[in-house]
Amino acid sequence: MQLWLIPILPLAGFVLNGVLGRRLSKSAVNAIAAGSVLLSFLWVLKTLSALSVFGGGNPLETPYVEHYYTWIQSGLLNISIDFAVDRLTAVMLLIVTGVGFLIHVYAVGYMAHEGGYYRFFAYLNLFMFFMLVLVLGANFLLLFVGWEGVGLCSYLLIGFYFHEKFATDAGNKAFIVNRIGDFGFSLAVFLIAKQFGSLDFATVFGQVKDLPVEATAGVITAISLLLLLGATGKSAQIPLYVWLPDAMAGPTPVSALIHAATMVTAGVYMIARSSQIFLHSAFALDIVALVGLTTAFFAATIGLAQNDIKKVFAYSTVSQLGYMFLGLGTGAFSAGIFHLMTHAFFKALLFLGAGSVIHALSGEQDLRKMGGLRNYTPITFWTLMCAGVAIAGVPPFSGFYSKDAILSAAYQHAPWMYWVGVFTAGMTAFYVFRALFLCFFGEYRGQHAEHGEHGRDEHGQSQPHESPPVMWIPLAILAVLSLAGGYINIPRWLEPMFKPVEEAPGTEWTVYVSVAAGLIGIALAYLFYIVAPGLPESIARTFSGPYRWIYNKYFVDEFYDSTVVNPVVDGSRTLLWRTVDARVIDGAVNGIGKDARGIGGFLKLAQSGSIRSYAAWVVLGSILVIAFIGLMGGAR
Amino acid sequence: MDALLFMIFAAIAVVCGISLVLQTHPISSALSLVGVMGALAALYLLLGGEFIAAAQLIVYAGAIMVLFVFVIMLLNAGTEHKSRKSPWAKYGGIPLLVAFLGVVAYLLGNTMPAAEAVRFGEFTHGTALDIGRALFTTYLLPFEVTSVLILIAILGAIVLARKEID
Amino acid sequence: MPPLPFPPTVPLSWYLILSAILFTLGVAGFLFRRNIITVFMSIELMLNAVNLSFITFSYKLKQVDGHIFSFFVMVVAAAEAAVGLAIILTVFKNRQTLEIDELSSLKN
Numbered sequence: 001m002q003l004w005l006i007p008i009l010p011l012a013g014f015v016l017n018g019v020l021g022r023r024l025s026k027s028a029v030n031a032i033a034a035g036s037v038l039l040s041f042l043w044v045l046k047t048l049s050a051l052s053v054f055g056g057g058n059p060l061e062t063p064y065v066e067h068y069y070t071w072i073q074s075g076l077l078n079i080s081i082d083f084a085v086d087r088l089t090a091v092m093l094l095i096v097t098g099v100g101f102l103i104h105v106y107a108v109g110y111m112a113h114e115g116g117y118y119r120f121f122a123y124l125n126l127f128m129f130f131m132l133v134l135v136l137g138a139n140f141l142l143l144f145v146g147w148e149g150v151g152l153c154s155y156l157l158i159g160f161y162f163h164e165k166f167a168t169d170a171g172n173k174a175f176i177v178n179r180i181g182d183f184g185f186s187l188a189v190f191l192i193a194k195q196f197g198s199l200d201f202a203t204v205f206g207q208v209k210d211l212p213v214e215a216t217a218g219v220i221t222a223i224s225l226l227l228l229l230g231a232t233g234k235s236a237q238i239p240l241y242v243w244l245p246d247a248m249a250g251p252t253p254v255s256a257l258i259h260a261a262t263m264v265t266a267g268v269y270m271i272a273r274s275s276q277i278f279l280h281s282a283f284a285l286d287i288v289a290l291v292g293l294t295t296a297f298f299a300a301t302i303g304l305a306q307n308d309i310k311k312v313f314a315y316s317t318v319s320q321l322g323y324m325f326l327g328l329g330t331g332a333f334s335a336g337i338f339h340l341m342t343h344a345f346f347k348a349l350l351f352l353g354a355g356s357v358i359h360a361l362s363g364e365q366d367l368r369k370m371g372g373l374r375n376y377t378p379i380t381f382w383t384l385m386c387a388g389v390a391i392a393g394v395p396p397f398s399g400f401y402s403k404d405a406i407l408s409a410a411y412q413h414a415p416w417m418y419w420v421g422v423f424t425a426g427m428t429a430f431y432v433f434r435a436l437f438l439c440f441f442g443e444y445r446g447q448h449a450e451h452g453e454h455g456r457d458e459h460g461q462s463q464p465h466e467s468p469p470v471m472w473i474p475l476a477i478l479a480v481l482s483l484a485g486g487y488i489n490i491p492r493w494l495e496p497m498f499k500p501v502e503e504a505p506g507t508e509w510t511v512y513v514s515v516a517a518g519l520i521g522i523a524l525a526y527l528f529y530i531v532a533p534g535l536p537e538s539i540a541r542t543f544s545g546p547y548r549w550i551y552n553k554y555f556v557d558e559f560y561d562s563t564v565v566n567p568v569v570d571g572s573r574t575l576l577w578r579t580v581d582a583r584v585i586d587g588a589v590n591g592i593g594k595d596a597r598g599i600g601g602f603l604k605l606a607q608s609g610s611i612r613s614y615a616a617w618v619v620l621g622s623i624l625v626i627a628f629i630g631l632m633g634g635a636r
Numbered sequence: 637m638d639a640l641l642f643m644i645f646a647a648i649a650v651v652c653g654i655s656l657v658l659q660t661h662p663i664s665s666a667l668s669l670v671g672v673m674g675a676l677a678a679l680y681l682l683l684g685g686e687f688i689a690a691a692q693l694i695v696y697a698g699a700i701m702v703l704f705v706f707v708i709m710l711l712n713a714g715t716e717h718k719s720r721k722s723p724w725a726k727y728g729g730i731p732l733l734v735a736f737l738g739v740v741a742y743l744l745g746n747t748m749p750a751a752e753a754v755r756f757g758e759f760t761h762g763t764a765l766d767i768g769r770a771l772f773t774t775y776l777l778p779f780e781v782t783s784v785l786i787l788i789a790i791l792g793a794i795v796l797a798r799k800e801i802d
Numbered sequence: 803m804p805p806l807p808f809p810p811t812v813p814l815s816w817y818l819i820l821s822a823i824l825f826t827l828g829v830a831g832f833l834f835r836r837n838i839i840t841v842f843m844s845i846e847l848m849l850n851a852v853n854l855s856f857i858t859f860s861y862k863l864k865q866v867d868g869h870i871f872s873f874f875v876m877v878v879a880a881a882e883a884a885v886g887l888a889i890i891l892t893v894f895k896n897r898q899t900l901e902i903d904e905l906s907s908l909k910n
Contacts, residue, residue, distance in 0.1 A: 611841075615833050616732065623736050630743045642812045646820050653827040653847060662839050665831075669843050672824070676850055683817070683861045688869050692853075695876055700846070700883050707887045708839055711894050733833070737826040744818040753811035759861045766866045767873065775870050782877050789881035796888035 003047060003066045003083040003136060006093065009040040010128035017125060021118025033121035034104040037128055041097035048090055060087050061496060063202065065138055072141075076197050084138035084201065087494055091337060092135040092269055095344050099261045100128055102474035106352050107253035109470035110359060120160060120251070127153035131262050135269065140189050140199040143270065147185065147234065150263045151178045157258065158250040170246035177243040181233015188226035192277075195219050205276040213280050224277055224284030227270065228291065235267030235321050237295045242557055244318055248310040252355030255310060260317050260347040265340050268324045272333050275498060279331070289329025289410070293417055293424075296322030298554075300427040304434070305540075305551040308365050309354045312435045316391070317347055319428060323406055326421065332409030333498035338490040339402035345485050346390040346399060349478035350432075353384040356471055357439060360464040367438040374440040376464040379472045381440045386479040388436050392429035393518040398485035400515065405491060407514050409501040418510060422517045429521025437529040638756050641682060649675035662713045666704050673697040684759030687767045817858040824851035838893070838900050842886055849879045 013036030021029050052059040063086035072079040085093070104124065111120055127150060134146025152175075159171030189199065196204045211220065231237070236244040236259075247259050258264070271278060271288065278285050296319045303315035320343050327336030358365055360377050374381040390399040403425060411418035444464070466472070491500055528536050540547045549555075652671035659665045673696050680689035771779050828851060831844030853872045860868020894900060 612833060619732055619736060619829055619833065623732070623739055626743065627739050630739065637810075639810055639812050642816070646816075649820065650823060650827075653824050656840075656843065656847060657827055657831040657834070662837055662843075665835075665840050665843055669847060672847060673850060676854055679817070679820075679854060680857055683857050685857045685860070685869050685872075688853075688857060688872050691873065691876060695880060696846075696850070700880055703883060703887060704839065704843060704846075707890065711839075711891070711900065713837060713839055713900055733826055733830055736829060737822060740822045740825070741819055744822055745815055753813055754817065754861065755811055759864065761864070761866045762860075762869055767869055770866050770870050771873070774867075775874075778874060782874060786877065786881050789884050793884045793888040796885070797891045 002043075003085065004068065005043050006040050006047070006083075006097070007129045007132035007136065009036045009043065010125040010132065012036060013125035014122050014129060017118050017122040021122055024118065026112075026117060029118045029121055030108045033125055034101065034108060036125060037097060037101045037104050040128070040132070041101050044093045044097050047085065048093070051085065051090075053090055060085065060090065062086070063089075063138070065202075077193060077199075079139060079141050079199055081142065082138035082200070083136040085136070087497055088269075088272060088337065089135055091341060091490060091493070093132070095265075095341055096128070096131050096135060096262050099344050099348050099478075100131075100257060102477055103253050103257045103261070103348060103352065106256075106355070106471050106474040107251075109468050110253055110355055111251065114251070116160065120157075123153055123156045123160070124253075124257070127157065127258060127263070131266070134266055138201055140192060140201070140204075143273075144182075144185065144189060147230075147266060147270075148182065150258070150266060151175060151182070151234070154178075154247070154258050154263055157254040158247045160250055160254065164249070166246075167249040170243070170249040174243040174247050177240050178233045181230045181240050184226045184229025184233070186230075188223050188230065191219060191223045191226065195223070201273065205274075208276045208280055211280055213282060218281070220277060221281040221284050224274075224281045225287065227274055227277070228284065228288055231267030231271055231325075232291065233267075234270075235264050235325070236318050237267070237291050237322060237325060238298065241295060241299070241318050242560060245311055245314045245553070248308070248314050252310070252351060252358060255314070256348045256351035256355070259314065260351050261344040264317065264321055265324075265344070268321065268328065268336055268340050271325075271328050272337055272498070275328075275333050278328075285329050285331065287329070289326050289413065289417065292322045292325025292327075292329055293410075293420055294322070295319070296326060296424045297420055297427075298322075300424045300431065301550050302553045303431040304427060305547060307367050309357065309367050309370070309435055309439065310351070310365060312367070312431060313347070313350050313354060316350070316428065316432065317343075319424065320347065320391070323403065323421070323424075326410055326417070327406035330406075330409040330413035330417070330501065331499075332405060332501045334491040334494035334500060335402065335405035335409055337494060337498075339406055341488070341490060342390065342398040342402040342482070342485050345478055346387040346482040349383060349387040349475060349482055350391070352471075352475055352478065353380050353387065356380040356467045356475065359467055359471070367435060369445050370439045371442040372440070372444040373464055376444075377466045379466060380475065383472070383475040383479040384436060384440070386482050388432050390482040390485075391432050392522055393425055393514060394522075395515060396486065397483050398481070400518075401486035402490075404511050404514055408510050411510050412501055422514050425514055426517035426521040426524075429518040430525045433522050433525035434529055437525055441530055442533070638682060638754060641756075642679070642754075645675045645678045645682075648672075649679070660715045662708045663705065666701060666708060669704075670697050670701050673701065682756050683754060683762075684757070685762040687762055687764045814858060814862055818855060821851045821855040821858065824848075824854070836901050838890055842883075842890070846879065846883065849875060 013032050016032050017024075017029055024032075048054065051064055063084040065082055065084040068081045068083070070078070070080040104121075107120070107124065111117060114120070130146045130149025130153060132146075134143055134150060137143040137146060155171045155175040158174050159168045161167045192204060193199055196207050198204060208220070229240075233240040244259055244264070248255055250258075278288065299315045299318035299322065303312050303319065306312045306315065320339070324336045324339050324343070327333070327339055356377065357370065357373060357380060360373065360380070361370065364370065386397075390397045393400045393403045395401075407418055407421050407425070410421050467475075649672050652668045652675065656665045656668040656672065659668060673692060677689045677692040677697070680692060825848050828844045828846075828848035831847065832841055835841055835844065853875055856868040856872040856875070858868075860866065860872075890900070
C-alpha cells in the first residue's frame with residue numbers, strides 16, 4: 001500500500017523548495033509546499049480506505065505493517081525500517097496531514113510579505129516528513145528519528161527570524177531543553193533493548209503483556225519514567241515546559257502547527273503507544289497523571305495574567321497537554337488521544353486566529369492594545385468564538401466531550417484530581433475568554449493611522465482589516481471541526497487498543513460540575529473585561545503578591561538560569577576552556593614542539609662546521625662499526 | 637730473500653707515511669707520498685701483481701701525484717702555520733687512532749692463519765692477460781661504467797676550475 | 803748469506819698489518835693536518851693501503867678479482883683526485899686560504 005509515500009511527499013516538497021526555492025516564484029513555492037501535504041493527506045485517505053477504516057466492520061484489528069529495509073543487524077538487535085498503521089496511527093495520520101494541510105494554506109497568506117519565503121515552507125515540509133515518520137514508525141528507533149527530526153525543525157522554525165536575538169535564543173532554548181528530554185528517552189530505549197532484546201513495537205508489547213504489574217520499583221517502572229522524561233521535554237510538561245512560551249518567537253503558523261497541533265503531541269502519542277509498558281507500572285502511571293495535573297493547573301494560573309496573546313495561548317497549550325497526560329495517567333488512554341484531536345482543532349484555530357488578528361493589526365500582539373476588533377475582522381471573531389467555546393468545554397462542542405472523558409476518568413482514579421481538574425477547567429475558560437473579550441470587544445485601544453509601522457504588513461490600510469480568504473478559509477474549516485469534532489467517537493474507535501475506564505455508577509454529576517465550571521469561567525471573564533473593566537486592575541493591586549508571581553511565570557526561568565544554566569556556563573568557561581583546553585591540551589601540543597626544538601638544539605652541536613671534527617666523528621663511527629662486525633662473527 | 641725485500645720496502649713505506657703526516661710543507665708531503673707508492677709497487681710485485689704494480693707506478697705515482705704537485709705549485713701553498721694545540725687533538729685524536737689501529741690489527745690478525753706465507757712467484761695470475769680477460773668478461777659492466785665515471789670527472793673538473801686564477 | 807733476524811718467508815698477516823698501519827697513518831694525517839691538500843693526500847694514502855690489502859687477499863684466494871678491484875680503486879681515485887683538486891682550486895679562489903679550520907661557513 002506504499003505507506004512510504006505519506007512521509008516522502010512532504011520530503012520531496014522540502015527538497016524541491018530547499019534546492020530550487022530561491023529561483024521559483026511564490027506561487028510555485030506555495031504549490032509545492034501545500035500541494036505535497038495535500039497529496040500526503042489524500043494518500044492517507046486512500047490508504048485508510050483501502051484498509052477499510054471508513055467502512056463498517058472491524059478494521060485494523062492488528063496493525064498493518066510494511067517492511068522496507070533492515071537497518072541494524074547486530075547480534076541480537078535487529079532493527080528495520082518498518083511503517084505500521086493501526087487505529088492509533090490512523091487517528092494521528094489524519095490529524096497531522098489534515099490540520100497540517102490547513103495550516104500550510106493559511107501560511108501562504110500569512111507569510112506573503114515575509115522574507116525567506118521558500119526557506120519557511122521548506123522547513124515546514126521537512127517538519128511534516130519527520131512527524132509522519134514519528135507516527136508511522138513501527139519501532140522505537142524510528143520513532144526517535146522522527147522525534148529528533150521534529151525537534152530540529154522546531155529549532156529551525158522558532159529561530160526563523162534569525163536576525164532577532166530573542167528568536168535564536170528561543171530556538172536554542174527549545175532544542176536544548178528538548179535534548180534533556182531526549183536523554184531520558186534514549187536511556188529508556190537502551191533499557192528496552194536490553195530488557196526485551198528488540199525495539200520493535202509488536203515484539204516489545206507482546207512480551208510486556210505477559211509480565212506482572214510492578215507495584216513500585218523495577219525495570220518497567222524505570223523505562224516508563226524515562227519515557228515520561230522524554231515526553232515532558234517534547235510535550236512541554238513540568239519540568240521541561242519552559243521552552244514553549246519562548247517558542248512563540250516563531251511565526252504564528254509555526255506556533256499553530258508545531259506547538260499546538262502536532263509536535264507537542266508527540267509525547268502524548270508516544271505514551272499512548274507504549275501504553276502496555278505503562279500499564280505494567282502503577283507507580284509510573286500515577287506520576288504521569290500527577291505531572292499532567294500539576295502542569296495543567298500551574299500553566300493555567302500563569303495564563304491568567306499574560307498580556308501577549310500568543311503567550312496566553314502558549315500556556316494554554318501547556319495546560320491542555322497536561323490534561324492529556326492526566327487522561328493517559330488515569331488509564332484513559334483513548335480519552336487522552338481524543339483530547340489530542342479536539343485540542344488540535346481548537347488550539348490550531350486559536351493560534352491561526354491570533355495570527356489573523358496580529359496580521360490585521362500589522363504586528364501588534366499585546367492584548368492591552370487591542371479591542372473592538374469584532375467589527376473590523378468579523379470572520380476571525382466568529383471562528384475564534386467557536387474555538388473559545390470548544391476549549392471551555394461547553395456542550396455539545398468538541399472540547400466538552402474530550403475534557404469530560406478525562407475528568408471522569410480522573411474522578412475514578414482519585415477524586416481530588418477531579419476537583420483540581422475542574423478548577424483548572426474554570427481557569428481555562430476564564431483566560432481564553434479574557435483574551436477574546438480584550439481582543440474583540442470594547443473600544444479599539446491601539447493606534448489607527450500608523451500603518452505598516454512595524455514593517456510587517458504593507459496592505460496600505462490604516463485600519464485593522466480582515467485577512468484574505470486564503471487565511472480565513474482554514475479558520476472556518478477548523479471552526480467547524482472544533483464545534484463538531486466531538487462526534488467523532490475516538491474512544492470507541494480506539495477501544496480494541498485501550499481498555500476504557502469503567503465509570504462507576506452514580507457519578508454522572510461530574511459532567512455537570514465540569515460544564516458549570518466552564519460556564520462560570522466565561523461569566524467571570526465577561527464580568528471582568530466587559531461589564532466592569534476596572535475590576536482586574538483593582539484585584540491585581542489587592543493581590544499584588546500572587547499577581548506578581550503568576551505574571552512573572554513564577555520566576556521559573558530565572559530559577560533555572562541560576563541553578564543550572566549559569567553554573568554550567570561558568571564551569572565550562574573556567575574549567576573546560578581555560579584549564580583543560582588552553583593549558584592541558586595546548587600545553588601538550590606546544591610542549592611537543594618545544595621538546596622537538598630542544599632536542600634539535602642539542603643535536604645541532606654535532607654540526608660544528610669544522611671538517612676536522614667531522615673527520616673525527618667518521619673515525620669514531622668506523623671504529624664502532626668494525627668492532628661490531630668483529631664481534632658479530634669476524635670478517636669472514 | 638722475499639722476507640728481506642719485504643722488510644726493506646715495508647720500512648720505506650712506513651717511514652714515508654710518517655713523513656707525510658709530520659712534514660710541514662705540502663710539497664714534502666707529496667714527495668713522501670710518491671715514496672710510499674713506489675714502495676707499495678714493489679710490494680705488489682712480491683705478491684705477484686705485475687700489472688697492478690705497473691699501473692701503480694704509471695697512474696698513481698706518475699699521473700695523480702704529478703697533478704698534486706702541480707696544484708701545490710699553482711696555489712703556492714706555503715708552510716703550515718703553527719696551530720694552537722687544541723686539547724681535542726692530543727687527548728681525543730691519538731687515543732682514537734690507537735684504538736682504531738688496535739681494532740683493525742686484531743681483526744686482520746685473526747683472519748689469517750699464521751702458517752700462510754708469501755713466496756714470490758707463487759701467484760701467477762696477475763699478468764696483463766689474466767686481468768684483461770677478467771676485465772672484459774666478468775667485470776665488463778663496471779669497466780664500462782668507470783669510463784662514464786671518468787668522463788663525468790673530467791667534465792666536473794673543467795667546470796669547476798674554469799676561470800683564470802689571478 | 804748470514805742468518806737473517808727474520809723468518810725466510812713472510813706470513814701473509816704481515817702484509818695486512820702493514821696495510822693497517824698505513825691506513826692509520828692516513829687517518830692521522832686526515833685528522834691532524836690543517837692544509838687541505840695534505841688532507842687530500844692522506845686520503846690517497848688510505849686508498850693505497852686498501853689497495854695493498856686487496857692484492858694480499860687476492861694472493862690468498864689465488865684469484866685475480868682482487869687485482870681487478872684494486873684496478874678500479876685506482877681509477878676512481880684518479881677521478882676523485884681530479885675533481886677534488888678542482889674543488890680545492892675553487893675554494894682557494896674564493897677564500898684565499900687553504901686552511902681547513904677557516905673553511906667553516908657551515909658552522910652554526
